[in-house]
Amino acid sequence: xxxxxxxxxxxxxxxxxxxxxxxxxxxxxxxxxxxxxxxxxxxxxxxxxxxxxxxxxxxxxxxxxxxxxxxxxxxxxxxxxxxxxxxxxxxxxxxxxxxxxxxxxxxxxxxxxxxxxxxxxxxxxxxxxxxxxxxxxxxxxxxxxxxxxxxxxxxxxxxxxxxxxxxxxxxxxxxxxxxxxxxxxxxxxxxxxxxxxxxxxxxxxxxxxxxxxxxxxxxxxxxxxxxxxxxxxxxxxxx
Numbered sequence: 001x002x003x004x005x006x007x008x009x010x011x012x013x014x015x016x017x018x019x020x021x022x023x024x025x026x027x028x029x030x031x032x033x034x035x036x037x038x039x040x041x042x043x044x045x046x047x048x049x050x051x052x053x054x055x056x057x058x059x060x061x062x063x064x065x066x067x068x069x070x071x072x073x074x075x076x077x078x079x080x081x082x083x084x085x086x087x088x089x090x091x092x093x094x095x096x097x098x099x100x101x102x103x104x105x106x107x108x109x110x111x112x113x114x115x116x117x118x119x120x121x122x123x124x125x126x127x128x129x130x131x132x133x134x135x136x137x138x139x140x141x142x143x144x145x146x147x148x149x150x151x152x153x154x155x156x157x158x159x160x161x162x163x164x165x166x167x168x169x170x171x172x173x174x175x176x177x178x179x180x181x182x183x184x185x186x187x188x189x190x191x192x193x194x195x196x197x198x199x200x201x202x203x204x205x206x207x208x209x210x211x212x213x214x215x216x217x218x219x220x221x222x223x224x225x226x227x228x229x230x231x232x233x234x235x236x237x238x239x
Contacts, residue, residue: 027200029069029158031193033165035219037061038189039226041173042182046230049178058173062166070159077151084148091136102136103128109139168192186223193219 040061044054095102103124110120127135137143172185197212 026157026161027196029073029161030165031196031200031215032069033062033065033162034169034189034192034196035215035222036065037166038169038185038219039222041169042185042223043226043230045173045182045185046227047234049181051174054173058166058170062163062170065166066159066162069162070155073158074151074155077149077154081149081151084143087141087143088133088137088145088148091140092133095132095136099128099132102132106136106139165192165196182227186220189219189223190216 037058041054041058044057048054106128107117107121107124110123111117115123124135134145137145169185169189172188173181176184193215194212197215198208200206200215201208201211
């Protein structure tokens with residue numbers, strides 16, 4: 001049985017994580033798609049103005065990045081899913097082994113939330129009669145058995161959003177005239193990062209200004225560094 005006072009042995013995952021997992025993966029995927037693809041094509045553009053190698057490098061970055069993001073997200077969320085399912089099974093077994101003790105524990109949790117002992121006991125009894133497992137998962141772990149995270153949803157959202165984010169820098173570098181190709185790609189990418197940074201902050205409930213500044217600064221540094229490397233390779237004749 002879980003320690004009522006501490007509840008420290010069972011982490012609070014939160015059903016909100018299950019509902020927003022795909023959206024989080026999508027926002028992060030878009031950010032990575034924008035930055036990594038932009039850095040790749042800008043670096044190649046620093047070496048040559050010929051479109052063919054830029055297109056090849058950009059396409060490889062989109063395909064490789066999408067697959068990598070999907071695989072990484074699938075593995076990560078699968079681990080989270082396994083953990084949630086293990087906690088659910090543990091709670092189910094505790095209810096089978098010691099139903100009365102679990103009822104006392106549930107009443108104690110409601111007392112901690114401010115209910116009078118008699119009221120807490122009555123609430124625990126009624127919820128246990130309706131769905132004991134759901135009551136304990138909600139009160140102890142903030143988990144909904146029907147809202148366990150789905151690794152396939154996260155993987156698809158991550159891959160699709162990476163590809164969607166990567167389209168902007170790829171099209172910008174390919175369609176713009178050679179004389180303004182790199183600076184306007186910088187501008188387009190930084191604007192896109194500012195937008196996704198705002199969305200990311202909204203999803204995570206964090207400071208929009210701070211999240212946006214991090215993404216814009218990081219993207220600018222990534223593109224500047226790869227452009228520098230590409231330019232040096234081109235001017236030295238290595239590439």
